[in-house]
Amino acid sequence: MLTFIGILLIIIGIISIILKPFLKDKKTFDWFTFQRSLQIIAAGIILSFLTGIFFYAEPGTAYAVQYPWGGQKAVFQQGIKTKMWGRLIPIQFEIPIKYVIPNVEGKLGDQSQYAYVDKARQWEFNDAVKGEIATSIVISIDITDEKQFLSVADRNKTEKNLIRSRIIPNIDQSIKNTCKLMAAQDYISGQAADFDRYFQDQLENGMYVLEEYSDNEKPEIIGDSTVVRTVPNKESRQKRFRIKFEDGEPVRVQGNSLKSYGLTVVQAVVTEIDWEETFDNRLQLQKEEVAQTQLEKQQAEREFYRAQKEKAKGEAEKAAERARLEKAQIQQTIAAETEAKVAEFNLIKEKKQYEVEQFKAKSKKLAADAQAYENQKLVSAGLTPQEKAEWEYKTAVGVAQQIKDLKLPSTYIEGGKSGNDNNLLQSLIGADLAKKMMENKK
Template sequence: MLSNIKEDVKNTFTNFTLKKILVLGLGTLAILFILFSGKMVENVDNSEIVIIQSAFTGNISIYTTPGPVMQGFGTATHYKKSNQFWFSNKNDEGNKDDQSIKIRFNDGGHAQISGSVRWYMPSDEKAILKLHTDFGSQNAIEQQLIRQVVTKSVYMTGPLMSSKESSAEKRNDLLSYIEDQSINGVYRTKQEDIKVHDDLMNTDKTITVVKIVEKNNVPLRQEISAVKTYNVSLQGLALNSIDYDTEVENQIKVQQQAYMQVQTAIANSKKAEQDAITTELQGKAASAKAKWEQEVIKAQAVTQAQQQKEVAELEAQTAILQAQRVKTDADAEYYKNSKMVSAGLTPQQRAQFDKDTKIGVAEALSKLVLPTTYISGSGNGKDPSMLESLLGVQLLNLKKE
């Protein structure tokens, strides 16, 4: 029986030709190629950075330009050049797990913050290699670097405001503080006691607040951000929800209602005060208007009196000229008659001469036109007016002559 077995083996090797051996070898190589084809060539996408570590030497090659590269059975690691990191409690943002970050405010209130931030891989190979060496994958970079930096920034932002402030007047500060600290490093802070006015109680009170330490209006940093150390860029941090605890949410609503009531009361008080001021101003305006109306009447009266005075003075001057004319005519008549007397007149002729002279003077005076309006001297009725004085002087001169 043993001899039969030996005979079968001998026949098998005799029938196993070189051609069959070649086919078997090629088949084996084909199977090996199929199994390890993914380790031979690696494709680099335009949006990726690929790092390949050689299977034989352990050397690392970094590829940032798109196209196929030789892998040579090495290990290839892919990194997105840019990716959106989510820290959200929504299923359609990031993954299905709750990735929101908890924040604690200076009044003891808590909230869960959801949002996202865009991060970018460095462009220089030295920084890329350091990231790859320290983290080894994109997921590790996001969870161990990006998330930790954002979480620390959120944690350090909470003490800078109260729950109510984060929901209202400091909502924009909440976003800017988190983004700035994530990119540049957390702030150096200090505690201070300050006095504030409580609108609800209408009193001043002292509270302890956390403030950012500044130098030349620039915030000082407690440490440099880790993303800056690794030359990773963060941009466009956004918050899409702040979910407060139920107690905090109710407290904020109560505070807002009370605050609105106080503001309404203050507004009504200011309105009443303003109405009183307006009424006072309107009264002053009416008084001033009445005063100026009287001033206008007074000015008109003064102007009219001034005009009357000027007219009276002009008429007085006219009367003086007329009086001078009368005097001149009388002088001429008197001179003519005196010549006739000196020439020798009878008593009858002289009587007629005196009669004619007096009649001539009377006729001259009757022709004198006096002003219809004139200004009296002192207004007490005792002192003569300017016109009376002038005419008196002129008539006196006529009498003397």
């Protein structure tokens, strides 16, 4: 801009000097004196001189400065720099390139002076399905190697030429090769990430060498043993390609990569694909089929869980009944054990009571024996026959009364044999009479 203004001032100054002698009578040109014309020419020369020496380097842009005498240099920092009437080749640090699908009005959307935007092209996948592929790509230049940058700038002259002659052909070739590696059905079935990976790898490191192959797929047989018809796989008739490998590494086309120009792929993704109408119709049918399948699957799952619920309910009822029966069984068992323990306790109690009554009977018998002995001593001491008979009568009555009042156990054990209370009484009486007979003998 300053150069244009400087040249314009020089032209005005020269014209004013030439026309001044012919327009002496015109008052309009009185201001254009010879001295002022020279000043205008000098100002134009100064402006042209300054713009030829200096230039302003914008941020984010690298400059290759080529001097008139054959030298050149690279400028990577912003600010006012010298160019000494040299030629400038500006190239952005990062070059955005976008392929977009036009809208309904045929427009490509928002444009930018710093981005290259073009209409998406139509490409064919290996199953013959076509689609317009929209991509977003960012290419970065190498600002650490000044020599390589100057070589790229010198060979391509301008940034626009670098994009059109080097970058775009690589992008197109990468998309074409990647489309050969997969079918459109594969892309929409989950291989979109693989497409982006193949695309970026080829763009940066070089194109894959592809080799054709066949799957030798057998036709599908539909029907039973009586009616059989084969359905050939139409896709198997399409040409299929795969990456050629040697020593575990993909074989690439030599000398055809952005890396050889010092360019790095920062981003390379597919943002959208506009499939042809026939494929869209097929996708719609597939979506409807998938939706129907999902619905049937949900219904089947609902029935399954309902059956599981009924089964769980039955198991719960069985568990409750089992718990009830086990509880009743435990109650009966505890009752039986309790009854047995009570019976055992009662038996022990009866045995203890028998022993107590037995000891009581022995105690009373000893008391009666002692009383009889005492009476005998009294008789021996000099009782009259009448007193002796009376005493013996009273003693016998007392003993009988004690024996009558004696409560013996209904059952007793003697010498390992059991008996009733009558036997016990007879035994006790017999023992007493035997003792008296012994004493009378004496």
